[in-house]
Amino acid sequence: MTSRRDFLQTASALAAAGFVPRALSAHPLAEAPGGARGGASTVRARPCVVSSANGLRGVKVAYDRIIAGEDPLDAIIAGVNIQELDPDDQSVGLGGLPNANGIVQLDASCMHGPTRRAGAVACLEDIATPSLVAKAVMDYTDHVLLAGPDARRFALELGFTPQNLLTEKSRQDWLRWRARLNPRDMYLDYDGDIAIKFHTGTINMNAVTAAGDVASVTTTSGMAWKVPGRVGDSPIVGAGQYCDNTVGAAGSTGRGEANIKACGAFLAVEFMRQGVAPEEALLRVMQRVIAMTEDRLLGENGRPRFDLQFYALSKDGRFAGATAYEGASFAVCDEQGARLEKCAYLFKASERPR
Ligand code: ASP
Numbered sequence: 001m002t003s004r005r006d007f008l009q010t011a012s013a014l015a016a017a018g019f020v021p022r023a024l025s026a027h028p029l030a031e032a033p034g035g036a037r038g039g040a041s042t043v044r045a046r047p048c049v050v051s052s053a054n055g056l057r058g059v060k061v062a063y064d065r066i067i068a069g070e071d072p073l074d075a076i077i078a079g080v081n082i083q084e085l086d087p088d089d090q091s092v093g094l095g096g097l098p099n100a101n102g103i104v105q106l107d108a109s110c111m112h113g114p115t116r117r118a119g120a121v122a123c124l125e126d127i128a129t130p131s132l133v134a135k136a137v138m139d140y141t142d143h144v145l146l147a148g149p150d151a152r153r154f155a156l157e158l159g160f161t162p163q164n165l166l167t168e169k170s171r172q173d174w175l176r177w178r179a180r181l182n183p184r185d186m187y188l189d190y191d192g193d194i195a196i197k198f199h200t201g202t203i204n205m206n207a208v209t210a211a212g213d214v215a216s217v218t219t220t221s222g223m224a225w226k227v228p229g230r231v232g233d234s235p236i237v238g239a240g241q242y243c244d245n246t247v248g249a250a251g252s253t254g255r256g257e258a259n260i261k262a263c264g265a266f267l268a269v270e271f272m273r274q275g276v277a278p279e280e281a282l283l284r285v286m287q288r289v290i291a292m293t294e295d296r297l298l299g300e301n302g303r304p305r306f307d308l309q310f311y312a313l314s315k316d317g318r319f320a321g322a323t324a325y326e327g328a329s330f331a332v333c334d335e336q337g338a339r340l341e342k343c344a345y346l347f348k349a350s351e352r353p354r
Contacts, residue, residue, distance in 0.1 A: 046317025091201020096221020113245030204251030232256030282322030299353020
């Protein structure tokens with residue numbers, strides 16, 4: 001076990017040496033205090049990785065790592081790092097769409113089934129891989145969630161490298177959004193096509209190993225143009241992601257405000273604990289979300305005006321994605337390879353309120 005004093009001394013030495021965080025999971029420091037790699041269950045399961053659709057590349061990376069014997073949380077974090085570091089994915093990490101002030105603020109959380117531990121960061125600026133910072137909170141502190149400038153300071157102390165996360169493309173989108181915000185403000189109106197009012201996007205990834213160990217992670221730049229300081233569901237353990245090594249894992253993407261009130265990921269795992277299959281569990285969660293939704297966000301037909309997707313994976317390797325409306329998909333990788341599958345849904349697309 002690495003003591004905190006040892007860790008901090010080593011971490012500052014690493015920081016001074018320009019330590020790059022992407023190597024964190026490969027470094028001896030990543031061997032979590034308490035033995036993160038211990039506690040494997042004796043159950044034989046079907047190894048599987050499930051994620052939001054933007055994780056199609058990541059589920060393959062994570063699956064291959066799991067098959068090679070890697071810890072499931074390290075494997076899925078490597079999977080989501082692909083989107084976090086991809087400047088073209090405007091919903092996660094580098095290149096994420098900024099808040100109302102033009103600042104990229106990131107949220108992430110993760111959970112490790114075998115050790116029953118969790119970590120999270122909210123409103124993190126300047127660090128492209130909040131999933132790794134969330135895991136560092138889990139591994140090296142007695143806490144679960146760090147937020148804002150102190151989360152950034154914590155990451156820097158550990159050797160994460162700060163960088164400007166606002167790409168030119170995202171900056172231009174933000175400028176166009178701002179120019180159309182208010183006809184009486186000091187900015188010139190932009191006449192081009194920008195249909196981005198509330199733009200969401202995130203990556204959630206869940207895994208189960210052959211030994212039946214599960215893990216989950218969610219990382220996001222959150223809702224575009226959000227009020228600075230807004231925290232979505234992604235860093236909220238039990239909302240944006242959750243896992244229980246005796247049951248399985250679940251997570252979400254989409255309108256976080258709707259999910260937080262239903263504790264969606266936790267609820268999905270609880271339904272599965274009661275013996276409900278993953279698909280049915282997620283549809284029940286979606287129904288609960290709608291039941292908890294305020295009228296202004298529902299159409300006259302009672303259908304939600306927002307998008308929210310859930311993903312679940314049971315300890316024995318069954319999986320599903322589900323959402324309110326027909327047409328969404330999710331990514332999965334198992335012995336049949338990486339692919340997109342259709343989400344289960346409650347309503348036809350034509351039932352979506354205008
Ligand atoms: N769930 C994320 C949030 O509310 C956004 C998204 O998934 O699109 O911050």
